[in-house]
Amino acid sequence: MKRVAAVDCGTNSIRLLVADVDPSTGELKELDRRMQIVRLGQGVDRTGRLAPEALERTFAACREYAAVIKGLGAQQVRFVATSASRDAENREDFVRGVVDILGVQPEVITGDQEAEFSFNGATKELLGRADLARPFLVVDIGGGSTEFVLGDEAVRAARSVDVGCVRMTERHLVHGGEITDSPTARQVDAMKADIAAALDRAEETVPLREAATLVGLAGSVTTVAGIALGLDHYDSDAIHHARVPLAKVREITEHLLSSTHAERAAIPVLHPGRIDVIAAGALVLLSIMERTGAEEVVVSEHDILDGIAWHAALDGE
Numbered sequence: 001m002k003r004v005a006a007v008d009c010g011t012n013s014i015r016l017l018v019a020d021v022d023p024s025t026g027e028l029k030e031l032d033r034r035m036q037i038v039r040l041g042q043g044v045d046r047t048g049r050l051a052p053e054a055l056e057r058t059f060a061a062c063r064e065y066a067a068v069i070k071g072l073g074a075q076q077v078r079f080v081a082t083s084a085s086r087d088a089e090n091r092e093d094f095v096r097g098v099v100d101i102l103g104v105q106p107e108v109i110t111g112d113q114e115a116e117f118s119f120n121g122a123t124k125e126l127l128g129r130a131d132l133a134r135p136f137l138v139v140d141i142g143g144g145s146t147e148f149v150l151g152d153e154a155v156r157a158a159r160s161v162d163v164g165c166v167r168m169t170e171r172h173l174v175h176g177g178e179i180t181d182s183p184t185a186r187q188v189d190a191m192k193a194d195i196a197a198a199l200d201r202a203e204e205t206v207p208l209r210e211a212a213t214l215v216g217l218a219g220s221v222t223t224v225a226g227i228a229l230g231l232d233h234y235d236s237d238a239i240h241h242a243r244v245p246l247a248k249v250r251e252i253t254e255h256l257l258s259s260t261h262a263e264r265a266a267i268p269v270l271h272p273g274r275i276d277v278i279a280a281g282a283l284v285l286l287s288i289m290e291r292t293g294a295e296e297v298v299v300s301e302h303d304i305l306d307g308i309a310w311h312a313a314l315d316g317e
Contacts (some may be wrong), residue, residue, distance in 0.1 A: 001020040001021060001022050001027075001029065002020065002021055002022075002023060002075055002076065002313045003018070003019070003020050003021075003031075003072065003073060003074050003075050003076075004018070004019060004020075004070075004074055004075065004076045004077070004078070004309050004312040004313050005017070005018045005065075005069045005074035005076070005077045005078070005309075005312070006018075006019075006020055006077075006078055006080070006305050006306075006308035006309040006312055007062075007077070007078070007079040007080065007102070007308075008080055008082070008305045008308060009040065009058065009079065009080070009081045009082065009085065009098075009106065009290075009306060010040070010041075010081075010082045010142050010143050010144070010218075011039075011040060011041030011044070011082065011142055011143025011144035011145070011164060011166050011167070012037060012038075012039055012040075012041065012056055012142070012143030012144075012164075012165065012166050012219070012273070012274075012277065013035050013037050013038065013143070013219060013273070014035070014040070014061045014062070014065075015033070015034065015035040015036075015071075015305050016032065016033065016034050016035075016065045016068060016305075017030065017032070017033045017305045017308075017309050018030075018031045018032040018033075018068065018069060018074055018104070018142040018305065019031055019306075019309050021309055021310055021312070021313035022110055022138050022313070023310070023313040023314045025119055028306060028309060028310065031072055032068055032072060033305070034068070034165070034234075036057075036061040036064075037271060037272070037273025037274070038054065038057040038058045038061055039054055039057065039058075039143075039166070039273070040054050040055070040057075040058050040085070040094075040168075041054070041087075041144045041166050041167070043141050043170070044053040044087050044088055044144070044221055045087075045144070045167050045170050045171060046170065046203065047076075048087065048088065048089050049088055049089050049090050050091070050093065050094055051086045052088055055093060055094060055097060056098075057081060058094070059097045059098075059101060061260065062097070062098060062101040062102055063101055065102070066101055066102050069102070069227075076312045076313065076315060077102065077104045078104070078107070078308050078309075078311065078315065079098060079100075079102060079104050079106045079107065080106070080107050080109055080114075080117070080304070080308050080310035081094070081106045081108045081109070082108075082109065082114050082142060082144070082145065082304075085106070085108050086108055086110075086111075087107070087144070090311040091108065094106070095108075095234045100126065105227040107118050110160070111145060111147060111158075111159070111160020111161075111178070111246050112125050112158050112159070112160060113147065114140070114145075114147050114160060114304060115138075115140070115147035115155070115158035115159070115160055116149065116155055116158060116307070117307035117308055118138055118140040118147055118217055118303055118304040118307060118310065119136075119138045119149040119151055119155050119307070120303060120306075120307040120310060120311075121217075121300075121302050121304055121306030121307030121308070121309075121310070122136075122138050122140075122215050122217055122300045122302055122303055122307075123136050123138065123151070123215065124302075124306075124310075125302065126213075126215070126298075126300075127153060132212075132213045132298065133146055133213055134212055134213065134214035134217045135150050135151055135152050135156065135210060135211060135212055135213075136151060136152070136211065136212070136213050136214075136215050137147065137149070137150050137206075137208060137210075137211030137213070137214050137292065137294075138150075138151075138215045138217065139214065139215070139216055139217065139221075139285075139288055140217040140218050140287075140303060140304060141164060141165065141216070141217070141218050141220045141221055141279070141281055141285060141288075142165075142166065142218055143164045143165055143166045144162065144164045144166055144167045145160050145161060145162050145163065145164050145167075146160070146161055146163050146164055146198070146202075146284060146288075147159075147160045148160075148161070148202045148206045149206070149207065150206050150207065150211060151211065157205055157206040157207065158205070158206065159201070159202045159204070159205040159206045160200065161198040161199075161201050161202050163194065163195055163198035163284060164281075164284070165219075165220050165274075165278065165280045165281030165284065166280075168191050168194065168195070168277075168280035168281075168283070168284065169276060169277045169279075169280045171191075171194065172187050172190050172194065172280075173187055173191070173279075173280065174299045175187075179261075179276050180262050181260050181261050181278075182257065182259055183257055183279065184211060187304070188257055188283070191280060191283060192283065192287065195283065195287045196287065196291075199287065199291050201267045201311035203291075208288075208291060208292045209291075209293060209303060210291055211261045211292050211294065213292040213298060214289065214292060214296070214297045214298065215297070215298045215299075215300055216254075216285060216287070216297040216298070216299050216300070217303035217304070218282025218283070218303060219274055220270070220274075220277075220280075220282060220284065220285060221285055221297065221299055222236075222239050222299055222301060223269065223270055223271070223274055223278055223281070223282075224244065224249060224252055224253075224278075224281075224282050224285060225242045225244050225299040226238075226269035226270075227241055227252050227267060227269055227270070228242070228248045228249070228252060229242060229246045231268070231269045232269070233267045233268060233269065234269050234271070235302050239299055239301060240273075240300065240301040240302070241298060241299065241300065242298070242299045243296045243297070243298050243299070244296060244297050244299060245295065245296045246289050246290075246294065246295050246296060247296075249285060249286050249289060249297065250286055251283070253279070253282040253283055253285070253286045256279040256282050257279045257282075257283065258276055259279070260273060261276065264276075264278065264279070285297065
């Protein structure tokens with residue numbers, strides 16, 4: 001077993017996993033897993049640049065993670081950065097800050113690489129499940145992009161498209177500098193059209209309708225699962241591998257889209273950093289399920305972060 005640290009820095013959140021990994025079997029023993037909402041992608045869709053305050057929030061989280069990594073004695077560290085830092089003109093400011101704090105170069109990976117890591121992280125422990133038909137379609141709904149990857153034991157097709165909970169919120173649900181509370185029918189229709197166009201682009205590469213099992217990853221999906229389960233707090237063990245029916249996802253999405261900020265804030269399982277973006281994230285999930293014909297989504301807490309950790313262990317070979 002190798003002790004590794006994996007950092008996944010996305011558009012909305014930055015997450016850390018420190019684990020002991022057997023690179024030959026993929027077995028992973030989690031030692032520490034944590035997440036902070038830093039909204040690195042704040043305004044990137046509009047300005048093309050990472051905001052100074054967003055960078056500082058991200059660097060503060062990196063400093064905390066550096067202490068955890070040192071304390072647990074990880075032998076190998078891999079830092080992967082995704083959608084927001086791919087898009088930003090000033091991404092070198094981000095790279096320099098991460099190197100200064102963590103001593104590793106952040107890998108600004110492509111959408112296809114992101115999809116492969118997500119698939120490996122999500123499906124390794126599902127391969128032996130007789131109750132889950134293949135192929136799997138893994139969908140990772142992030143802040144700025146969504147990754148689609150179809151495969152059995154290995155990836156058959158993958159595509160990343162620029163539709164995510166933060167990007168959709170900032171593009172369609174902001175009026176006069178403020179997020180509409182709650183969204184208008186016109187705003188929701190515009191968001192649905194944008195998501196549908198993104199799904200069309202995804203289908204150019206990935207045969208979405210061939211999926212036998214839909215596996216959903218990341219905060220929007222796990223939050224919808226927590227709401228569906230009626231949890232009074234976020235419980236990763238309860239959410240992991242929960243199976244949420246299409247009808248329940250539709251019910252939750254419609255409720256979130258018609259709710260005010262205060263009503264969403266009162267949902268106990270909802271992280272404060274997701275209050276303003278969860279409605280858009282749920283709509284992305286619902287749209288995917290309707291497009292693919294999936295009757296349910298299998299929710300995974302193991303995702304790109306676990307895939308990064310597994311690859312970090314391989315890097316140390």
